[in-house]
Every structure is written in structure tokens, then in C-alpha cells.
Amino acid sequence: MSKDIDVNAGLRESATFDRTTMAEIRRAADTGIYDIRGFGAKRKLPHFDDLLFLGASMSRYPLEGYREKCNTKVTLGTRFAKKPIELDIPVTIAGMSFGALSANAKEALGRGASLMGTSTTTGDGGMTPEERGQSSKLVYQYLPSRYGMNPDDLRKADAIEVVLGQGAKPGGGGMLLGQKITDRVAKMRTLPMGVDQRSACRHPDWTGPDDLAIKILELREITDWQVPIYIKVGATRTYYDVKLAVKAGADVIVVDGMQGGTAATQDVFIEHVGIPTLAAIPQAVQALQEMGMHRKVQLIVSGGIRNGADVAKCMALGADAVAIGTAALIALGCNDPKYDEEFRKIGSAAGYYDDYHEGKDPTGISTQNPDLMQRLDPVVAGRKLANYLNVLTLEAQTLARACGKNDLRNLEPEDLVALTVESAAMARVPLAGTSWIPGQSF
Amino acid sequence: MKTVDLQKQSVRELNQALHDQVAECTEREWVVTDPKGAHNIACGLDQNLTVDIQGHAGYYCAGMNKKAHITVHGNVGQGVAENMMSGVVRIKGDASQAAGATAHGGLLVIEGNAGARCGISMKGVDIVVKGNVGHMSCFMGQAGNLVVCGDAGDALGDSLYEVHIYVKGSVKSLGADCVEKEMRPEHISELSELLNRAGVEEDPAAFKRYGSARQLYNFKVDNASAY
Numbered sequence: 001m002s003k004d005i006d007v008n009a010g011l012r013e014s015a016t017f018d019r020t021t022m023a024e025i026r027r028a029a030d031t032g033i034y035d036i037r038g039f040g041a042k043r044k045l046p047h048f049d050d051l052l053f054l055g056a057s058m059s060r061y062p063l064e065g066y067r068e069k070c071n072t073k074v075t076l077g078t079r080f081a082k083k084p085i086e087l088d089i090p091v092t093i094a095g096m097s098f099g100a101l102s103a104n105a106k107e108a109l110g111r112g113a114s115l116m117g118t119s120t121t122t123g124d125g126g127m128t129p130e131e132r133g134q135s136s137k138l139v140y141q142y143l144p145s146r147y148g149m150n151p152d153d154l155r156k157a158d159a160i161e162v163v164l165g166q167g168a169k170p171g172g173g174g175m176l177l178g179q180k181i182t183d184r185v186a187k188m189r190t191l192p193m194g195v196d197q198r199s200a201c202r203h204p205d206w207t208g209p210d211d212l213a214i215k216i217l218e219l220r221e222i223t224d225w226q227v228p229i230y231i232k233v234g235a236t237r238t239y240y241d242v243k244l245a246v247k248a249g250a251d252v253i254v255v256d257g258m259q260g261g262t263a264a265t266q267d268v269f270i271e272h273v274g275i276p277t278l279a280a281i282p283q284a285v286q287a288l289q290e291m292g293m294h295r296k297v298q299l300i301v302s303g304g305i306r307n308g309a310d311v312a313k314c315m316a317l318g319a320d321a322v323a324i325g326t327a328a329l330i331a332l333g334c335n336d337p338k339y340d341e342e343f344r345k346i347g348s349a350a351g352y353y354d355d356y357h358e359g360k361d362p363t364g365i366s367t368q369n370p371d372l373m374q375r376l377d378p379v380v381a382g383r384k385l386a387n388y389l390n391v392l393t394l395e396a397q398t399l400a401r402a403c404g405k406n407d408l409r410n411l412e413p414e415d416l417v418a419l420t421v422e423s424a425a426m427a428r429v430p431l432a433g434t435s436w437i438p439g440q441s442f
Numbered sequence: 443m444k445t446v447d448l449q450k451q452s453v454r455e456l457n458q459a460l461h462d463q464v465a466e467c468t469e470r471e472w473v474v475t476d477p478k479g480a481h482n483i484a485c486g487l488d489q490n491l492t493v494d495i496q497g498h499a500g501y502y503c504a505g506m507n508k509k510a511h512i513t514v515h516g517n518v519g520q521g522v523a524e525n526m527m528s529g530v531v532r533i534k535g536d537a538s539q540a541a542g543a544t545a546h547g548g549l550l551v552i553e554g555n556a557g558a559r560c561g562i563s564m565k566g567v568d569i570v571v572k573g574n575v576g577h578m579s580c581f582m583g584q585a586g587n588l589v590v591c592g593d594a595g596d597a598l599g600d601s602l603y604e605v606h607i608y609v610k611g612s613v614k615s616l617g618a619d620c621v622e623k624e625m626r627p628e629h630i631s632e633l634s635e636l637l638n639r640a641g642v643e644e645d646p647a648a649f650k651r652y653g654s655a656r657q658l659y660n661f662k663v664d665n666a667s668a669y
């Protein structure tokens with residue numbers, strides 16, 4: 001390690017050209033190609049930490065922390081589906097592809113979610129038997145690439161999620177680099193082994209919301225109107241996207257904010273496209289309310305959700321449920337410090353690792369290497385995920401009871417205040433200690 | 443033979459009746475009359491049925507078909523036989539855009555012309571078009587065969603993976619990474635078999651073959667502008 005810099009010697013680092021920026025310029029100059037990585041946005045953004053709950057006191061009546069019931073169950077897809085999805089907790093596992101993740105990781109996600117009575121989601125690579133087998137409720141993604149898409153799996157799914165975009169890359173398609181296109185992954189995607197695969201960013205057989213409405217009817221026809229159909233969008237023009245999604249016939253809308261994780265995307269895309277999750281939720285809720293569809297078309301929010309406070313804040317802003325990706329992977333063991341030495345051998349460090357696309361993940365999660373994959377025991381990792389989901393739920397319930405709510409969905413914006421002007425404006429709740437919501441009053 | 447008049451029964455009723463044939467097949471031959479361009483006719487079938495649609499159909503006709511033989515005696519809208527797995531879909535008239543999109547298997551025959559993006563992201567299906575195809579046909583095509591007896595529009599086979607494309611007429615332009623390739627004996631025999639199966643009389647030797655140059659398979663600095 002190099003010696004610490006002596007700040008007294010008058011050395012000053014540039015805020016504009018800081019060390020990360022300089023390193024990126026050098027990397028670009030050396031390689032001539034943009035940086036591709038996994039994980040979500042790393043820059044600091046207005047986020048749920050900028051919101052606080054107003055617990056009950058004189059004017060509100062709290063519930064007993066341990067005794068009084070605080071419902072966490074939620075039903076998704078009540079608009080058109082004959083068989084809506086009933087979840088015991090409002091935290092679902094977001095779509096992450098087999099290919100990006102190892103089969104063991106997918107199995108662990110299924111095990112953990114099923115233990116807690118919630119759903120998992122396939123991804124840009126089709127449905128694996130491991131995942132279907134271990135997930136009591138499985139959402140099947142319908143993506144632009146349509147890799148592995150087939151009517152048999154469609155009919156096996158408990159819900160279908162039409163993916164229009166992801167928070168990490170709204171307007172971009174998936175990527176899976178050659179190292180991870182093993183024989184099995186290649187077969188599932190009908191691709192030659194070892195290609196750097198770029199998934200389509202546009203759906204091949206519809207353009208625009210009017211076509212999408214017919215597409216959704218097709219999916220309903222194929223599945224005999226049994227299962228809910230979700231539409232997932234990356235957060236950008238969320239107000240309009242949600243209105244159009246409702247009009248196109250969605251049962252459930254998934255809004256993924258710019259902090260949302262990814263398996264492989266250009267860094268410039270992750271950091272510079274989309275709006276923060278915090279800013280997207282009120283837009284989505286407003287759109288639903290204006291159409292008289294809030295709670296009728298359910299809203300799932302994702303992008304940077306880490307703890308029960310984040311869950312409770314999403315719900316207070318009007319979400320019906322949340323989805324987690326990165327946090328679920330960390331619960332399984334992603335970036336585990338016990339592998340720090342190995343992370344350093346591949347030019348990273350525990351806590352910093354984001355090169356999911358390289359397939360060298362020492363924890364066995366974002367890899368297709370059989371030796372590395374073996375390190376992840378799906379039963380143990382699944383148990384860890386279940387524990388973590390349980391904590392998220394208990395924490396969210398703690399906050400809801402403190403606000404006097406016997407159902408997580410009774411939390412409301414009125415229970416929240418903001419710590420910064422930015423977060424007050426985005427979340428549309430007053431700056432703490434004031435009645436000021438920037439943009440709505442003076 | 444069972445006849446369903448789509449002016450008297452809904453598409454939902456028709457599709458449900460066709461899907462019910464999976465559990466218990468009570469009728470193999472179906473005729474659909476008066477479709478009047480309705481969308482999603484006969485999609486999601488999974489049984490050895492023959493379905494004759496007497497008129498024009500809208501979007502996604504025969505979508506995700508498995509096993510069934512479906513004939514449309516008219517034109518079809520967007521995404522006919524999209525994501526088909528097996529079976530045969532034959533269109534007597536013209537097909538709109540994205541015909542056979544992402545289809546994995548089976549045979550799609552279009553006796554008229556096909557619009558833009560015919561065979562987009564196809565994954566193993568065989569498509570035979572007697573007439574012309576529009577621009578961006580076979581965009582990102584992964585596997586299978588596309589046979590065009592007429593002309594092809596702009597950017598044929600853009601970002602192609604492993605589809606074999608055969609065109610008899612002119613090609614307005616080739617898309618990124620798509621090149622003309624040599625017609626070797628195995629291609630002539632593959633093409634004659636495809637034409638045979640489709641019931642189309644053409645001389646295989648009159649076709650040219652196009653495929654992927656495989657230059658975009660791995661990220662290379664010199665390809666940066668193509669990404």
C-alpha cells in the first residue's frame with residue numbers, strides 16, 4: 001500500500017478530477033471501450049435516508065410493538081387475473097437472470113422467498129427448473145430479448161412481468177459477456193457459446209402503448225386470463241409511463257428507480273440515466289390516483305431498498321409492495337468480506353465488487369464457473385435470505401405500529417417528513433419542522 | 443369439423459375451446475369464419491389441430507403456437523406466429539410487421555408479402571415468404587432459416603447471429619454484420635427442403651445466401667461505432 005498523503009504538505013485533490021475520475025480517464029485511454037459493470041448507481045442521490053417518520057404522540061395513537069397485529073399480507077393482480085398473487089410480506093425478489101446469476105444463487109433466492117411466502121422473478125434468460133422448483137410463487141419475465149420464452153413456462157408462471165425497462169438502464173438492453181455464456185446459458189438463449197451477448201432494448205413485436213394493450217391481451221389469451229400481468233418500467237417519465245401502463249391493461253406496475261441494480265451495463269448509463277426511486281414513487285401514485293386506480297392496479301417499487309425503513313417509506317408514499325435485487329444478493333453472500341483476499345486478486349475488494357459481468361465472483365453468486373458456484377450452498381443462503389426478509393418485515397411493522405397503523409398499507413405520506421429540500425420536493429412531503437413542500441406551496 | 447363464427451362468439455370463447463383440446467381432444471378440425479381482423483385468434487394452441495381462418499386476422503394470430511396447423515385465408519396483422527414453437531402457420535395473403543418474431547420452431551409460410559422486421563429475433567423457426575419482406579427483416583436473428591422468394595428491404599439481417607437467410611430477388615441493403623455467403627451444396631439441399639415443405643416452387647440455385655460475418659460477436663475497440 002502506498003503511504004498516506006500528507007495534507008499539511010499542501011497537496012490538494014481536485015473535487016472535479018478526483019481519483020476515481022482520473023482512474024476512469026486512464027482506463028478509457030488504455031482500453032478504448034466504455035466501462036461495463038454490475039451493481040446500481042454509486043453516486044449519492046436523494047434517497048429514503050432523507051425521510052423520517054413522525055411517530056404517534058398526543059394526536060396519534062400508536063400500537064403495541066409486539067402484541068397488536070400489523071398486517072403485512074398483500075394481494076397483487078386483483079384487476080383482471082383469475083388467480084391474483086397472495087404474498088405474506090410486501091417484499092418480493094426482483095428479476096435477475098439465470099446467466100447473470102448462478103443456478104445455485106437462483107435456487108437460493110427461490111428457497112428464501114418461499115420460506116417467507118413471497119415471490120421471486122425470472123430474468124433475461126428464461127426459467128430454470130431449479131428456480132421454478134424452489135419458488136412457490138414465480139413471476140416470469142417477458143423481455144425484449146425473449147430468450148428462452150416459451151408457452152409452457154408461461155403457463156407455469158404465477159404472474160407475467162412485461163419488462164419495458166430497468167432503473168439501472170432505462171432505454172437500454174441487457175448484456176451478458178462471453179465469459180458467462182456457458183453451454184447451458186447459450187442453449188437457453190439460443191446463442192453461440194462465448195459471444196458477448198447484447199439483448200434487444202425494444203420489444204420485437206410491438207411499438208407503443210396501443211400495441212402493448214393488444215400484446216397483453218395475447219398473453220392473457222395464452223394463459224386463459226389466469227395470472228396477473230405486470231409491467232416493469234425504469235423510472236424516467238414515470239407519471240406518463242404509469243398512466244400508459246394502466247391504459248395498456250396492466251394488473252400491477254413495477255417502477256424501478258435509478259439506484260436499481262444490474263448485472264452488466266455501461267457505467268455511464270447506470271450513473272446518468274433515470275430518476276431516483278424517491279422521485280418516482282409520488283409520480284406513479286399521482287398517476288394512479290388520477291385514474292382512480294390506486295390500490296386497484298398495484299404498485300411495486302424497487303431501486304436501492306436496503307432495510308425495513310426503506311420498505312415502510314415506500315409504502316407510506318403509496319406503494320403496495322417493494323422488490324429487492326442487490327440487497328437480496330448481499331444477504332446471500334455477495335461482496336462478503338470473508339472473500340476479501342480473493343476479491344483483491346481480481347483487482348477489487350469486498351464491498352466494492354461490481355464486475356458481475358466477468359463471471360469471476362468468488363462468492364459463487366454472479367458466476368457460471370462450476371467451482372465458484374459450488375461455494376454457494378443454496379439451502380444455507382436461502383435461509384439467510386429468509387432471515388433478512390424477516391428483519392425487513394419486522395422493521396417495517398415496527399415503524400407502522402409506531403405510526404398507529406395496523407396494516408403496512410395504511411402508512412401514508414402524512415406520516416413522513418423530509419430532511420432536505422430536495423427530498424421534500426421529490427417525495428412531496430414537508431421539510432421536517434415546517435409545512436413546506438417545495439413545488440406545492442411557499 | 444367444428445365451425446366458430448367470430449361474429450357470434452368471442453375470441454376468448456374460441457381460444458378457450460381450442461385450449462380445452464389439450465386435456466381432451468374432442469375435435470381436430472376447426473374452421474373460424476368472419477374473423478374481421480380480430481386480434482389474438484388461435485394463440486397459445488398446444489394440440490395437433492387444424493384451424494382454418496376464413497378471412498383477415500389482426501395482431502398475434504397463432505402466437506406461441508405448438509403443434510397446430512393454422513391457415514389464414516386472408517391477411518394478418520403484426521406478429522403472426524410470434525414465438526411459435528412447432529406446427530405450421532400458413533398465410534394466404536400478406537403479413538404485417540414482425541411476422542414470426544422470436545419463433546423457436548415450426549414452419550411459417552407467407553404466400554404474399556411480409557412487412558418490416560419479418561423474422562426479428564427468430565430463434566429456430568423456418569420462415570418462407572413467397573413475396574417480398576420489409577426493412578430490418580431478421581434483425582438480431584439467432585437461429586433458423588428465412589427464405590425470401592421476392593426482394594428484401596433495407597438492413598436485412600442487421601446484428602445477425604446464426605440464421606441462414608436465402609433471398610431470390612434483390613436486397614436493398616444489408617444490415618450491420620450481415621454479408622453475402624457462398625451457396626454450397628448443403629445450402630442448396632437445405633433450401634430445396636425448405637421450399638418443398640412450404641410447397642413453393644422455386645429453383646434453389648436462383649437464390650443467394652446471407653449470414654453473419656460474426657464480427658460483432660465480441661466487443662472490440664475497433665467496432666465501437668457499431669455498438
Ligand SMILES: Cc1cc2nc3c(=O)[nH]c(=O)nc-3n(C[C@H](O)[C@H](O)[C@H](O)COP(=O)(O)O)c2cc1C
Pocket residue numbers: 038039040094095096097100101122123124125141163165166167232256259260261262263302303304305323324325326327356366
Ligand atoms: C445481478 C442482477 C441481474 C438483474 N437482471 C435483471 C433482469 O434480467 N431483468 C430485469 O428486469 N431486471 C434485472 N435486474 C434488475 C432488478 O430486477 C431490479 O430492478 C433491481 O435490482 C432493483 O434494485 P436494487 O438492486 O437496488 O434492489 C437485475 C439486477 C441485478 C443486480
